[in-house]
Amino acid sequence: VQLVESGGGLVQAGGSLRLSCVVSGRTFSSYVMGWFRQAPGKEREFVAAISWGGGSTSYAGSVKGRFTISRDNAKNTVYLQLNSLKPEDTAVYYCAGSSRSWRYSDLGARGYYDDWGQGTQVTVSS
DSSP: EEEEOOEEEEEEOOOOOEEEEEOOOSGGGOEEEEEEEEOOOOOEEEEEOOTTTOEEEEEEETTTTTTTEETTTTEEHHHHHHSSGGGGOOOEEEEEEEESSOTTTTTTGGGGGGGGGEEEEEEEEO
């Protein structure tokens, strides 16, 4: 299984980016997909997740209303649209996939996810 993120970069505060994560090596439509991020010196934290068919989503409170997760099962790709970016959004962003059932209580746990990408850097300047 391979998860490959792209779309990171340097952006000014208030700007936007769209991250992509392409999955290969398993049936993408059976995967719950999530995004996490890790800032320097901090723990990796949950950002958002989306169910197999895309009908259910979940967001961390710090990004709700600014970030949007979506998926295209025909392209084996999950997206994270980042709007109204703030300097505190600076981090390496990771996508992750889980073969487990959708459970809101579990989505924020790193152990819920089976597979991880290598990450893409997002830097927001003030």
